[in-house]
Amino acid sequence: MKRGAFAGLGMVVIAAAGAVAHAEVVAIEGATVWTEPGKKLDGATVVIDGKLIAAVGVGVKVPAGARKVDGRGLVVTAGFIEAASSLGLTEIDLEDSANDGSFGGGAGDEGIHAAFRVTDGYNTSSVAIPIARTGGLTSAIAAPMGGLVSGSSAWVTLADAPGVGDVVVRAPLAMHVTLGDAALDSAKGSRGKAIERLRELFDDAAAFMARKGDYERNQTRRFAASRLDLLALGEVTARRIPLAVRAHRASDIQAALALGRELGVRVVIIGGSEAWRVAADLARAKAGVILDPVENMPWTFDRLYVRDDGAALLAAAGVAVAISTIGDAPGARSLRQHAGVAVAGGMPWDAALAAVTTTPATIYGPVAKAPVRGKLVARAAADVVVWSGDPFELSTRVVHTFIGGVEQSLENRQSALLRKYRKLPAAP
Amino acid sequence: MVVAPPAPDKAPEIDLESTWSDPEALVPQPRKVTQGARLPARAVLIRHATILTAAGKRLDDGAILLEDGRITALGADGTLAPPEGALVVDATGKFVTPGIIDAHSHIGVYPAPATAATSDGNEATDPNTAGVAAEYAYTAQDPAIARALAGGVTAALILPGSANLIGGRGVTVEMRQARRIDDVRFPGAPSVLKMACGENPKRVYGRKAGPQTRMGEYAAFRAAFQAAADYAVKWKQYRARRAEWERRRARAAMLDAEVDKKAKASGKRLPHVKPEPAPDAPGRDARLEAIAGVLSGEVLAEVHCYTVRDMAQLLAISDQFGFDIRAFHHALEAYKIRDLLAARGVAIATWSDWWGFKLEAFDGIMENAALVSEAGGRVAIHSDSSIGIQRLNQEAAKAMWAGRNAGIDISDDTALRWVTANPAWILGIDKDTGTLEPGKRADVVVWSANPLSVYARAEVVLIAGRVAYERGKGNQPSDFELGNSALGAGSAGGVK
Numbered sequence: 001m002k003r004g005a006f007a008g009l010g011m012v013v014i015a016a017a018g019a020v021a022h023a024e025v026v027a028i029e030g031a032t033v034w035t036e037p038g039k040k041l042d043g044a045t046v047v048i049d050g051k052l053i054a055a056v057g058v059g060v061k062v063p064a065g066a067r068k069v070d071g072r073g074l075v076v077t078a079g080f081i082e083a084a085s086s087l088g089l090t091e092i093d094l095e096d097s098a099n100d101g102s103f104g105g106g107a108g109d110e111g112i113h114a115a116f117r118v119t120d121g122y123n124t125s126s127v128a129i130p131i132a133r134t135g136g137l138t139s140a141i142a143a144p145m146g147g148l149v150s151g152s153s154a155w156v157t158l159a160d161a162p163g164v165g166d167v168v169v170r171a172p173l174a175m176h177v178t179l180g181d182a183a184l185d186s187a188k189g190s191r192g193k194a195i196e197r198l199r200e201l202f203d204d205a206a207a208f209m210a211r212k213g214d215y216e217r218n219q220t221r222r223f224a225a226s227r228l229d230l231l232a233l234g235e236v237t238a239r240r241i242p243l244a245v246r247a248h249r250a251s252d253i254q255a256a257l258a259l260g261r262e263l264g265v266r267v268v269i270i271g272g273s274e275a276w277r278v279a280a281d282l283a284r285a286k287a288g289v290i291l292d293p294v295e296n297m298p299w300t301f302d303r304l305y306v307r308d309d310g311a312a313l314l315a316a317a318g319v320a321v322a323i324s325t326i327g328d329a330p331g332a333r334s335l336r337q338h339a340g341v342a343v344a345g346g347m348p349w350d351a352a353l354a355a356v357t358t359t360p361a362t363i364y365g366p367v368a369k370a371p372v373r374g375k376l377v378a379r380a381a382a383d384v385v386v387w388s389g390d391p392f393e394l395s396t397r398v399v400h401t402f403i404g405g406v407e408q409s410l411e412n413r414q415s416a417l418l419r420k421y422r423k424l425p426a427a428p
Numbered sequence: 429m430v431v432a433p434p435a436p437d438k439a440p441e442i443d444l445e446s447t448w449s450d451p452e453a454l455v456p457q458p459r460k461v462t463q464g465a466r467l468p469a470r471a472v473l474i475r476h477a478t479i480l481t482a483a484g485k486r487l488d489d490g491a492i493l494l495e496d497g498r499i500t501a502l503g504a505d506g507t508l509a510p511p512e513g514a515l516v517v518d519a520t521g522k523f524v525t526p527g528i529i530d531a532h533s534h535i536g537v538y539p540a541p542a543t544a545a546t547s548d549g550n551e552a553t554d555p556n557t558a559g560v561a562a563e564y565a566y567t568a569q570d571p572a573i574a575r576a577l578a579g580g581v582t583a584a585l586i587l588p589g590s591a592n593l594i595g596g597r598g599v600t601v602e603m604r605q606a607r608r609i610d611d612v613r614f615p616g617a618p619s620v621l622k623m624a625c626g627e628n629p630k631r632v633y634g635r636k637a638g639p640q641t642r643m644g645e646y647a648a649f650r651a652a653f654q655a656a657a658d659y660a661v662k663w664k665q666y667r668a669r670r671a672e673w674e675r676r677r678a679r680a681a682m683l684d685a686e687v688d689k690k691a692k693a694s695g696k697r698l699p700h701v702k703p704e705p706a707p708d709a710p711g712r713d714a715r716l717e718a719i720a721g722v723l724s725g726e727v728l729a730e731v732h733c734y735t736v737r738d739m740a741q742l743l744a745i746s747d748q749f750g751f752d753i754r755a756f757h758h759a760l761e762a763y764k765i766r767d768l769l770a771a772r773g774v775a776i777a778t779w780s781d782w783w784g785f786k787l788e789a790f791d792g793i794m795e796n797a798a799l800v801s802e803a804g805g806r807v808a809i810h811s812d813s814s815i816g817i818q819r820l821n822q823e824a825a826k827a828m829w830a831g832r833n834a835g836i837d838i839s840d841d842t843a844l845r846w847v848t849a850n851p852a853w854i855l856g857i858d859k860d861t862g863t864l865e866p867g868k869r870a871d872v873v874v875w876s877a878n879p880l881s882v883y884a885r886a887e888v889v890l891i892a893g894r895v896a897y898e899r900g901k902g903n904q905p906s907d908f909e910l911g912n913s914a915l916g917a918g919s920a921g922g923v924k
Contacts, residue, residue: 094627094786128784297814298571298913299542307914330784337822340882394825394882397833414783414793418834421764421799 023050023405027062028386031071036078036375037354046076048382051405056376069386074399077353077391078375079138079383080336083290083322083360084244084270086329087132087140088122088156088164093329103146111186112201115228116151118142119171122164128329129158130412135333136391138383138403139169139373141360143176143270145246145327148186148194149201150176152232153244155367157383159403169373174244174268174364175236179252180302195255200224202263205233242266242365248273248302257285266365270326273303276310279317288320288363293342295326311355312347322363323355340392352392448677448703452670469497469893473510474874477519482526482848483863484841492524494870497893501866515895522887523878525844526864527582527871528820531777531851532730532757532810535817536586536601537562539570541908550589551596552632555639556652558621559714560596562586563613568606571913572814574903577603577896579818580873580886583614585855587757590624590732591632593639593648597718598622598730600855604896605904618856620754621718624732625649625742626788646741653749656719662710663720669707676704728754728856730777734788736761743772755854757810760792766803775806775854779816780827797824797846798831798838808851820847825880840880869893 026048033044035056047054047062054063062068089101100121103113122142132140139157144150152172154164161167178186183194204223208230214220215227223230235241243263245256248271257278260267269275272289275282282289293311298304307313314321323339325331339352347355361367361374372380382405389396401408472494479490479502491508493501501508510516537549548565551557566586576584581603588595599609600617625645634640639648680701691698721727729746733739733756746753752773756762759776760783762769769776776797783792797807809824811817821844828843845863852862861869870893877884889897897903905916 092784092787092790094631294815294818296575296818298540298909301541304541304909304912305914330782334781337826337882341819341822344883344885392882394822394880395829397829417791417793418795422834424764424767 025049025054025063025066026069026402026405026407027066028069028071028076028384028400029062031074031076031386033071033076033376034078034353035377036358037350044076046071046376046384048384048402048405051382052371053376053378053380053382053384055378069400071386075387075389075391075396076376077136077385077387078357078373078380079385079401079403080136080356080391081322081360081374082132082137082140082332082335083324083363084143084326085140085324085332086142086145086327087128087158087332088124088126088142088329089118089144090327090329091123091126091128101142101144103144103150109147109186111147111183112149112225112229113144113147113151114149114175114201114225114230114232116144117154117172117232118144118151119154119164119168122154122156124156124161124164124167126329127413128332130160130409131330131414132332133158133401133403133408134398134410134412136336136385136387136398136401137332138385138401140332141173141364143174143244143327145176145178148178148183148197149229149233150178152176152235152241153364155364157403158408159406160408169370170367172232172235172241174242175233176244176246176270179245179247179256180249181300182246191252191255195259197224198259199262201229201233202237202259205230206237209234209237236265237263239263239265242268244268244270244364246270248300248306250274250277250305252302253278254281257281257287260285260287268363270324272314273306273310275319276307276313276317277305279314279319282314283318286320288322288359289314290322290324290326290360290363292324292326292338293345293347294338309346311342312345312351315347315351315355320359320363321351321355322360323352324360336392336396337394340394343392349392448680449706451706451709466892466894469494469870471495471511471514472517472870472890472893472895473508473514474517474519474524474872475505477522477524477874478878479524479864480840480844480879481864482841482844483865486841490524492864492872494872494890494893497870499864499866499868499870499872502864517874517888519874521877523875523884524864525580525821525873525875525879526848526862526868527873527889527891528580528847529808529851529855529862530576530581530584530811530817530820530847531755531808531854532812533576533584533586533814533817534589534812535572535576535584535603535814536566536568536570537588538814539567540572540814550591550632552589552591555593555629555633555645555648556715557588557592557596558594558652558716558718560588561599562588562596562622563599563609566599566601566609568601568608568612569906569908570814571906571909571915572817573603573605574897574906574915575814576817577889578886578899578903580821580875580879580889581817582871582873582889582891582896583852583855583857583861584817585620585730585851587620587622587730590622590628593623593625593629593645594652594715594719595622595624597727600857602891604891605906614855614857616857616860618728619718619721619726620728620730620855621722622730622732623649623742625738626732626734627786628732642738642741646745649742649745650748652719653723653745656716656723657749659710659713659716660720660723666707666710670709673704673706723749723751725752728854730755730757730854732757734758734760735791736764738788739765739769743768743774754856755806755808758789758812760789760796762805763793763796763799764791766800766805769800770804773806775808775850776800777808777810777851777854779812780809780823780830794827794830795834795836797827798834798836801831801838801842801846802836806850806853807846808854809846810851821875821879821884822882823847825882828880843880
């Protein structure tokens with residue numbers, strides 16, 4: 001990889017590593033396999049060879065020497081993808097020393113953190129990661145939050161690995177900004193000011209990208225952000241990464257779409273309580289929405305028009321919808337329950353499966369050079385989960401999980417606590 | 429204390445103007461509070477349902493009869509005849525359970541929208557605000573109420589927050605929209621006092637006057653309980669003095685009556701017994717009174733604690749001052765001392781799977797509820813959340829399956845009790861609700877499927893026999909949501 005003065009901020013594509021030592025050939029046989037939403041095979045076999053899926057189908061040939069996993073009575077899907085997560089960033093929300101993904105916006109903080117890259121502080125050893133795996137998650141978009149511009153996210157696998165370099169699927173994945181209530185501190189109390197500030201920043205970033213030499217020679221006007229922030233924002237103006245906007249109110253979502261049009265970049269909405277109201281605009285702009293279907297309370301004046309069936313309405317309108325536990329690292333394992341809640345709220349089951357697999361894999365845009373994720377097809381990344389039943393049902397548990405072809409342990413700090421206290425110590 | 433015995437041998441002192449003035453007669457007496465009048469509940473017969481009683485029984489193709497707001501009969505379908513005019517519900521393929529009860533909610537005291545103007549759950553001005561009460565802040569128009577009701581919730585304990593060591597009294601409510609707290613206060617529910625230990629009070633007061641440490645917290649708890657114990661003694665002494673004074677007043681009245689008779693007969697003016705001043709009452713203090721209520725057992729102690737070390741301190745304090753803790757709320761480490769909790773009869777109200785949001789929640793495990801149940805402890809799954817309260821049935825199912833997957837045998841009935849009968853006990857209303865048994869209130873939910881499934885939804889919810897919710901009719905918008913939401917069909921935002 002080229003490491004010029006600015007190359008570190010450019011797009012980096014790394015196939016999930018760490019798998020090499022354990023790469024094996026595995027055949028999951030006789031299972032009900034959802035190769036992708038809407039495509040179910042009964043009594044099918046999934047062959048994993050190294051990091052990739054080698055074959056999926058009924059009666060596919062199992063290579064000699066393959067480790068066989070009896071899938072009879074079990075259900076196999078692509079690993080679930082958490083589309084807006086703080087896994088690896090927030091270890092303990094209320095402990096500042098264990099929180100590396102958000103900006104509180106203290107005194108003097110202008111809320112511009114574009115140069116912040118979650119990969120710089122990402123902790124693959126977070127105890128929340130193996131716990132998330134017990135919910136069938138195999139990868140996540142680790143997204144920063146807070147301020148007006150929060151920084152860039154990364155798509156990471158949730159494999160057991162020593163360092164972030166071993167798990168990055170793509171980074172930077174998107175530039176994250178916030179509109180609405182949550183941005184008011186950084187925007188001097190006005191929604192309009194937040195949009196104005198973003199326009200100014202992107203305008204300056206484009207000028208900066210075109211005139212880096214002049215900037216170094218002090219021959220440009222004053223820009224609204226620091227050099228590194230402009231450089232990071234320049235990834236958006238250069239249309240290399242999309243703009244992820246945390247917004248709930250319909251008017252803020254429309255403002256985000258307008259900004260996306262001006263910049264000519266893809267927009268992803270995170271939150272989207274009122275997105276259903278502008279579903280047609282979203283569909284036209286091909287902008288996806290990442291939302292949490294259990295969040296149905298009008299907590300803020302941004303979310304008064306929130307609906308129980310917002311996800312279902314968006315999906316029906318042809319908008320790409322990803323279901324997420326949005327920023328809840330300890331609660332990420334409940335993603336499947338949230339999908340089930342969306343189904344109970346009227347979303348078709350297949351659409352809900354898409355909302356945790358294929359859609360989060362594509363909602364931020366295509367990933368060049370990396371294997372497909374989110375579906376079980378030949379040459380796709382072998383992120384595979386074997387379930388005891390319907391993945392969304394509460395009685396179901398994860399039986400096996402593979403990330404990049406490597407079977408992952410389902411042990412974690414909580415199972416260790418259970419083991420320790422399964423029998424209580426004798427009274428002293 | 430020693431009360432001087434009356435001295436009958438001594439001649440009464442004489443006073444010609446005998447009046448025994450009673451200061452208590454001057455104290456304004458509270459007016460009797462009446463609940464809003466209710467229409468009589470129409471009889472309801474639910475037929476062909478799978479009935480889960482949360483009292484150890486499952487009836488397939490069962491029927492349940494509700495009359496005058498109470499459950500009057502359960503049985504196999506066909507064995508119960510509907511009274512005239514009864515609403516008959518065909519629940520073929522559906523499940524019937526007791527109403528869900530949440531042992532820990534802040535609905536109405538932290539209503540939506542969440543603004544400074546509506547934030548009324550923590551009187552974070554003093555670590556001990558035992559004199560405040562959640563019902564002073566409760567709005568019966570929180571948008572969360574209709575949502576919780578749609579999740580099958582029929583009652584909840586509304587608590588002050590956990591900023592303070594002693595945060596104030598909670599109030600048990602029926603989960604339905606109304607105009608005032610008086611319309612929804614759960615009849616007969618005992619008073620409860622919310623306490624909190626561990627990180628929260630430290631975080632709130634650490635940079636103020638304290639407590640800054642757990643040492644400070646438990647010293648402050650002890651000081652508060654000591655003051656309440658002293659207060660209780662003062663009142664006990666006063667009551668004894670007062671009783672003695674009343675006895676002497678009665679005796680004087682008797683003697684005076686005889687004197688009056690003699691005077692009338694003789695035509696002479698004769699002296700009355702000299703009146704004695706009534707003993708002074710100690711000042712009333714709402715803070716001390718609430719804590720003293722815990723000491724006397726009239727007020728239930730509901731204590732927010734996560735860790736073993738915090739629960740152990742509270743148990744030690746309860747031993748020192750001789751009161752019972754009704755339940756530890758949150759109690760994520762209860763599984764580590766489940767033997768102690770079961771032996772002492774202290775319940776827990778916990779989540780199925782919340783953990784890790786703060787350090788004292790770091791050791792939470794999904795098997796907590798199952799382990800405590802297995803050890804004979806009383807478990808409730810609570811929400812502490814206007815979102816979580818909407819699917820407590822699912823949370824119970826998650827905790828049940830976590831237990832089963834760990835080899836702990838938890839029945840469907842036990843899991844259901846975690847969100848019905850057991851929270852009813854924690855609230856002190858278990859004689860009246862929490863199971864489907866004849867004589868109990870008709871707090872009943874009809875579910876579209878087994879409520880332990882993620883796909884089940886409450887279809888009909890009855891509170892005291894009255895239909896409070898029907899899925900087909902949708903949620904009732906709160907006042908705030910009218911013209912201002914999808915639910916309330918606001919401008920250009922109506923339901924499509």
